[in-house]
Each structure stands twice: as structure tokens, then as C-alpha cells.
Amino acid sequence: MSNIMINETTAKLVHIDFGDCFEVAQHRKLFPEKVPFRLTRMMVNALEPAGVNGTFHELCVELLATMRNRKQQISGLLEAFVYDPLLQWDNGEEGIASGIVKRIEDKLNGKDYDCEMNVEEHIDRLIKEATDHKTLCQMYRGWFPSW
Numbered sequence: 001m002s003n004i005m006i007n008e009t010t011a012k013l014v015h016i017d018f019g020d021c022f023e024v025a026q027h028r029k030l031f032p033e034k035v036p037f038r039l040t041r042m043m044v045n046a047l048e049p050a051g052v053n054g055t056f057h058e059l060c061v062e063l064l065a066t067m068r069n070r071k072q073q074i075s076g077l078l079e080a081f082v083y084d085p086l087l088q089w090d091n092g093e094e095g096i097a098s099g100i101v102k103r104i105e106d107k108l109n110g111k112d113y114d115c116e117m118n119v120e121e122h123i124d125r126l127i128k129e130a131t132d133h134k135t136l137c138q139m140y141r142g143w144f145p146s147w
Helices: 041-047 055-069 071-083 094-108 119-130
Strands: 004-006 013-015
Touching (some): 055 119
Antiparallel strands (some): 004 013
């Protein structure tokens, strides 16, 4: 859990390892990520008595719905990454960055998987994958997926 910063005043969690954003970690040669986001048993137990089925689920649905409603603005911001001269995309190739932006746009359009999903279905699928014990047991043990 060394890549998560906790605000001691508000108890809000912020993921601080931006090196693995935009699904880069799923394509690493060593220890690729197997989950869409990290949601271990310890994190689920800390949420509330309802776990992922309570406030967490409701907020995820609300957040994704808001992101889908603002997908043009988000896509516009992401385009800046494609042409940012300070970022190095595989020796300067913009094709990788464009592919990442396209992938995010697909997610915002509900096409994250083989079928088109509404917001609720999308969140349910993401949470199911993030908490799947068969997938978590394949993860790099250094970030303690079994917690």
C-alpha cells in the first residue's frame, strides 16, 4: 500500500503512482496488473458495513455517469498528453498515446468490454473484476493483494 497517500485529516485516499496510469501496468513484462483497479479485502472491509454495495458503489456510478456526461471535455484534456513535448511515448511515438486516448474514450462510451454497457453494468463489472480472488492471487505479492 506504499502508493496510496492518506490524508490524515479527512481520511481520503489518493493513488500516487502515476507511472502505472492509463493501463500501462497491464502491459508490463514483469508483474502485469490483472485488475482494473486495486480493491483488496482490506480496502473493502474499510469501506463500511455494506462494503462495495453501499456508498462506494453509489459514488462510483455517480462518478462514471458524470465522466460520461463530460466525455468531450475529458477527451480534449487527454489530447494534450498526445502532443505534450515533455512526455516520452515509447521513444517519441505518438501512436501509443493516441491508442490510450482512444481506449479511454471507449470506456467513457461504455465500450470497455466486448459489449456496450450502461453505467450501472459497467461499475458492477469493474468491481467484480477488482475483487475477484482468482485474479488477485495472480498479482505481484509486493502490494499485498491478499490483504
